[in-house]
Amino acid sequence: MREALMAALSTVNDPELHRDLVSLGMIERAEVDESGVAHVKVNLTTPACPLKGKIEADVTEAVMAVPGVARVAVTFGAVVRTPGQPALPGVKHVILVGSGKGGVGKSSVAVNLAASLARDGARTGLLDADVYGPSVAHMMGMGSAKITANAERKMLPLEAHGVRFLSMANLSPAGQALVWRGPMLHSAIQQFVKDAAWGELDYLIVDLPPGTGDVQLSLTQTIQVTGAVIVTTPQDVALIDAARAIDMFRKASVPVLGIVENMSYFVAPDTGLTYDLFGRGGSRKLGEQFPLLGEVPIDVELRSDADQGTPGVLAHPDSAASRALQGVARALAGQISIRSLASLPDQLTVV
Ligand SMILES: Nc1ncnc2c1ncn2[C@@H]1O[C@H](COP(=O)(O)OP(=O)(O)OP(=O)(O)O)[C@@H](O)[C@H]1O
Secondary structure, three states, X not given: OHHHHHHHHOOOEEOOOOEEOOOOOOEEEEEEOOOOEEEEXXXXXXXXXXXXXXXXXXXXXXXXXXXXXOEEEEEEEEOOOOOOOOOEOOEEEEEEEEOOOOOOOHHHHHHHHHHHHHHOOOOEXXXXXXXXXXXXHHHOOOOOOOXXXXXXXXXXXXXXXXXXXXXXXHOOOOOOOOOOOHHHXXXXXXXXXXXXXXXXXXXXXXXXXXXXXXXXXXXXXXXXOOEEEEEEXXXXXXXXXXXXXXXXXXXXXOOEEEEEEEEEEEEOOOOOOEEOEOEOOHHHHHOOOOOEEEEEEEOHHHHHHXXXXXXXXXXXXXXXXXXXHHHHHHHHHHHHHHHHHOOOOOOOOOO
């Protein structure tokens, strides 16, 4: 019976990865009980899978066609794959969030991406590498917490909203500016990445400083990052700077996984009219080669939630901005799966 189930399942493709679930090694369990119920457990390549519903429907349809099956019960797990060696011991993927220009909402996107991935069940970390303007700790509601070390003298990440995070803001006294030069920054970043007890993580999201400077280069030289996400607004000035950031990542051989267009539009709450304050859809001008992961509207609640220390995707999950940000997180997780799969062999053993 198991052979018949596996044969049926080998006709079901992962819609994003364009390969069948069996050869992808995604079927953990496939058996029929005495009442004719087929129990199928699918291990997705990310808990933040954007296409879970479609996979469930396709599996059900294929397995129902097997003689002797009266009903199908599909359950899901997730095993995040890596394109080769993990980025760091225990950390499968490091994702850089960058922007060409300040103030475009890079930190807001990084925080909400991390919170959204964690809410979907991924083990997620967030590193505030925006050393000149660290705002992650405040946005996570932990602005005054202090970082401690474990017995091995490794920094212990703080934890809030299901996300482990480290920020310079939790090292230096509040309100004190950091005036560090290149080499010091390099070693500070090294320590945040390598001398921290991150534990097991599927994704470590890194909020970079805006622009194209020392910190960005330091990180790309220190660790094997999976890729970068570029945040921009639709304004021409922001897009020109975003193109510069893309060029920097290209030169450092860091793949650009996609673009997030923030502050794309504004819907007036009283009239429902849409205003494209900074123009709209301009990110498409950055070229066809990068996926547009999402368009996030201007949303007063997203700003006030950040000020109050709760990511908008958790405080107001149904707002248009939060739904767009959840979509960004899932599209990103999908891109990471695709990239990880590209280096996998054709046929995988069933786990
Ligand atoms: N879509 C949005 N709607 C409303 N407010 C937003 C939106 N995105 C970001 N903001 C707000 O804009 C301000 C700047 O955002 P944020 O700090 O995330 O930008 P940044 O690009 O990381 O800035 P910096 O260059 O200073 O690091 C914050 O007050 C934030 O709450």
